[in-house]
Amino acid sequence: MEYFLELFLGGLTRGSIYALIALGYTMVYGIIQLINFAHGEIYMIGAFTGLIVISVLTLLGWNQIAILVIASVAAVIYSCAYGFTIEKMAYKPLRHAPRLSALISAIGMSLFLQNYVLLAQTSDFLPFPCLVPDFEFWEPYSHIITSPELVIIIATTIVMILLTFLIKFTKIGKAMRATAQDRDMAMLVGVDVNKVISFTFIIGSATAALGGVLIASHIGMVNFYIGFIAGIKAFVAAVLGGIGSIPGAVVGSLVLGWTESFFTGYISSDYEDVFAFLFLVFILIFRPQGILGRSETEKV
Amino acid sequence: MLKLTNIQTFYGNIQALKDVDIEISEGEIITLIGANGAGKTTTLMSVSGIVPPRTGEIYFMGQPIHQMRPDEIVSLGISQVPEGRRIFPFLTVTENLDMGAFLRTDKEGIREDMEYIFGLFPILADRRNQAGGTLSGGEQQMLAISRAIMARPRLLLLDEPSLGLAPIIVRQIFDIISKINSEHNTTIFLVEQNANLALKVARRGYVMENGRIILTDSAKNLLSNEEVKKAYLGLST
Numbered sequence: 002m003e004y005f006l007e008l009f010l011g012g013l014t015r016g017s018i019y020a021l022i023a024l025g026y027t028m029v030y031g032i033i034q035l036i037n038f039a040h041g042e043i044y045m046i047g048a049f050t051g052l053i054v055i056s057v058l059t060l061l062g063w064n065q066i067a068i069l070v071i072a073s074v075a076a077v078i079y080s081c082a083y084g085f086t087i088e089k090m091a092y093k094p095l096r097h098a099p100r101l102s103a104l105i106s107a108i109g110m111s112l113f114l115q116n117y118v119l120l121a122q123t124s125d126f127l128p129f130p131c132l133v134p135d136f137e138f139w140e141p142y143s144h145i146i147t148s149p150e151l152v153i154i155i156a157t158t159i160v161m162i163l164l165t166f167l168i169k170f171t172k173i174g175k176a177m178r179a180t181a182q183d184r185d186m187a188m189l190v191g192v193d194v195n196k197v198i199s200f201t202f203i204i205g206s207a208t209a210a211l212g213g214v215l216i217a218s219h220i221g222m223v224n225f226y227i228g229f230i231a232g233i234k235a236f237v238a239a240v241l242g243g244i245g246s247i248p249g250a251v252v253g254s255l256v257l258g259w260t261e262s263f264f265t266g267y268i269s270s271d272y273e274d275v276f277a278f279l280f281l282v283f284i285l286i287f288r289p290q291g292i293l294g295r296s297e298t299e300k301v
Numbered sequence: 302m303l304k305l306t307n308i309q310t311f312y313g314n315i316q317a318l319k320d321v322d323i324e325i326s327e328g329e330i331i332t333l334i335g336a337n338g339a340g341k342t343t344t345l346m347s348v349s350g351i352v353p354p355r356t357g358e359i360y361f362m363g364q365p366i367h368q369m370r371p372d373e374i375v376s377l378g379i380s381q382v383p384e385g386r387r388i389f390p391f392l393t394v395t396e397n398l399d400m401g402a403f404l405r406t407d408k409e410g411i412r413e414d415m416e417y418i419f420g421l422f423p424i425l426a427d428r429r430n431q432a433g434g435t436l437s438g439g440e441q442q443m444l445a446i447s448r449a450i451m452a453r454p455r456l457l458l459l460d461e462p463s464l465g466l467a468p469i470i471v472r473q474i475f476d477i478i479s480k481i482n483s484e485h486n487t488t489i490f491l492v493e494q495n496a497n498l499a500l501k502v503a504r505r506g507y508v509m510e511n512g513r514i515i516l517t518d519s520a521k522n523l524l525s526n527e528e529v530k531k532a533y534l535g536l537s538t
Contacts, residue, residue: 044337078337179400181435185351186387190448191404295391 003145008266009259010154012022012145014203014219016258017157021212022235023242023250024164025084025205026230031181031245032201034100038081038107040209042114044248046083047076047210048217048227052129054205058138059130067217069132076210080264083114084206085199113154118225129217146147156215160208161251173200181245241292256280302327302488303379303456310340310347317343318354318402318513325456330482330489332499334522334533335509341492345458346507348490350374350379361456368497376404378455381498382462384492386445390434390486394425397444411451421477438469446474450481456488457481463495463504471495475502496533500507500524508533512517 013181022044029037052190094206133149156216168174180187182198188194216231217223236259242253257277262274284292304449310318318340325331329397331456333341346352348359359367366374380401389397398418419426423441427434433444442462449457459478463471479502481487493499500506500520508516508529516529523529 080447175392175399176403178392182389182391183387184505186383186389187400188371189349189375189387190400191372191382191452192400193370193372269375280330 002036004266008151011266012259012262014146014153014258015152015191015261016255017154017210017237018159018231019235019238019254019257020218020251021157021208021215022231023254025202025209025238026236026246027242027244027247028045028177028201028205029252031247032177032184032198033092033096033103035092035103036106036236037087037092037205039091039110039114039200040205041228041235042088042111043080043206043228044209044231044235045118045223045225045228046114047080047206047213048054048129049122049213050076050079050210050219051214052127052223054236055130058207065134066290069214072132073211073214074198076214077207080206080210081203084202084209088202089118090192107166109294111232115229120227124125124225126222129221129223131221132218153215153219156211160211164204164208164247167204173197177201186217188246192281234277237277240255241281241284243291243293246291246293246295247292249291256292265296302329302362303490304345304358304360306358306360308344308354309353309360309499310343310352312352317352317512318347321357321509321514323507323514325488325490327455327488328482328486329505330479330491330503331405332493332496332503332506333509334496334499334505334506334529336533337494339509340512342514343462344491345381345460346384347510348458349379372404373463375452378453378454379458380449380452380454381458382449382460383388383444384464385459386438386441386446388433388436388441388444391432393500394429394431394433394436394444397448398451401448402412404452410453413454418450422447432497437465442466442470442474443477446477448480450485450487452488455513456490458490458492460492461494462491463493464496471498477503496529497524497535524530 022040026042051072052074055068056070058071087110091106092103092104095106131149132214133152135143136148137147138153148185168177176192176197180192180194184194236252238257239250241257242249242251260280261273261277265273303319305323309316309317320343328338330478333448335341343352350369354367357367358365360381361377364377366377385500389400391402398415399407402455405411425444425447426441430442433479436444462474475498479531482489491499491503500523506518506520506523
C-alpha cells in the first residue's frame, strides 16, 4: 500500500510538471489553432535563467528559499519576454497564412532557440542545485514524498487556482475565451485580439518557466535539449486531455504522470515512454477529441 | 452620420465590392437588399474593419474609420450583429452580454442595461446561466441583438436578422429593431434578403448586385419598383 502511495504521489508530481507546460500548448492552440513547438524551449530557457540567477545569488551567500523564489520570478519574467517576442516575430506575420506555414515557423523557432542556447551556454549537462531544503516537519513522510516534490505539487496547485480564477472571472479571461470561440466576433465586440494573443503567450510562458525552475531543481541538471523531451511529453498530455481545453490539459497531464509512474513502478522502467505513448494511442482510438475535449460541431 | 465613398473591397484577388457609395443620416433605418453573394455582408464587414476596403473612404461622424482596427471602430459607437448570429457558444447568456459591453467601464450602467434587456426579452433572463450554444435560433438572435446593444451603439449594423427564423419570431425581432431605433435614436443599417420585410421598416433602401449598388430610393418607391418587385419581392406583374 505504501508503495502504491509512493507511485501515486510520484505520478502526481510528474503530472504537475507536465501540466505547467501543457497549459501553454493548450491555451495557444485554443486561441490561434497553432501547436507552438517552441514552447518546450521556453521551459528550457526558464530553467537556464533560473540557473544563472541561482549561481550569482549563491555566490553572494543568500538564503536558499529566497534564491529559489527570486530565481523563479526572474525566470518567469525573462521567459515571458521570450514568449511575447516569439509570437510577434514568428507567428504574427503568418496570422493569415496557411496553418502549416506557422507550424513550420514554430519548428524553426524551436531549433533556433535550442542551438542558440547550445552556442551561448554549453552542450554539457550543468548541475542545478536543489534549493528546497528537507523540511523537518515533513521528515516522517519523506520516504513517500520528498520536500521538493511536495513544493512542486503545492506550487502547481496554486498556479492552477490562480489561472482558473483569471480565465473564469476576469475581463481578459473572458476575452480569451471569447477569442478562442470566435475570433472575428470577439473583434466585433471590441476585443483587441492581438493583445489577447500576446497575453496568452505570456501566461503560457510564465507557467512553463516556473515548471522549468522547479523540475530542474528537482532533477538536478539542465542542458539545451531538456525542452524538447519535456515539450513532447506535455504536448502529449495536452492532446490526451483534449487540446484547447484548460481543465483537459491538467487532467491529461495527471493521467500521463500516473500512467508513467505506475507502469514504471509495477512493470519496468525501461518502457516508460513506450507505455506513455501506447496509452495515448488507446485514448485517441476511443476518444479522438481527448478526455475533456469538445468534438467540433460546425453550426451554420 | 456614416458615409461610404468609392469602396472597393477584395478577398485576395477577388473583388467583392465595386465603387460602393452609401450614406446614412442619424436616426435613420436604411436597408441594403440583394441576392446571395451580392456583397451585402462584405459591406458591413468593411464598415466594421474586419475586411478593410482596399481603396475608398468610410467616414463616421466626420471621422475617417477605414484604416482603423475593429476594436477602435466599436469604441466609436458602431456595433454589428453578424450573419448567423455568432453567439459565443460556451459562454453563458450573461457572459455573452458582458462581452457586448467589453469596452465599457461603467459597471452601474452595464447592470442597468442588462436589466433592460432582460425586460425586453424575458426568455433570456430565464436562461441567463445557460451556455449560448444551447439556445434556440430565435433566442440566439435575441441574444445577438442584445449583445450588440450592450455596447450602447450609435449605429447598429444588422446582417440578416430574419435568417432561418419562424415568421412569428421574425416579426418580434423586427418590432424590437424599430423599438431600438425610436426609443434610443439608434441609427440602423439593415442588410436583408427578405426585401419585402426590410423595406417595410426602413425609410430608404439600396439594392446591390454583384458588388455594386445598382439602385437607391425611398423604401416606398422601391416596394413599387417593377424591377425590384420582379427580382427581390418574388412578385410578377
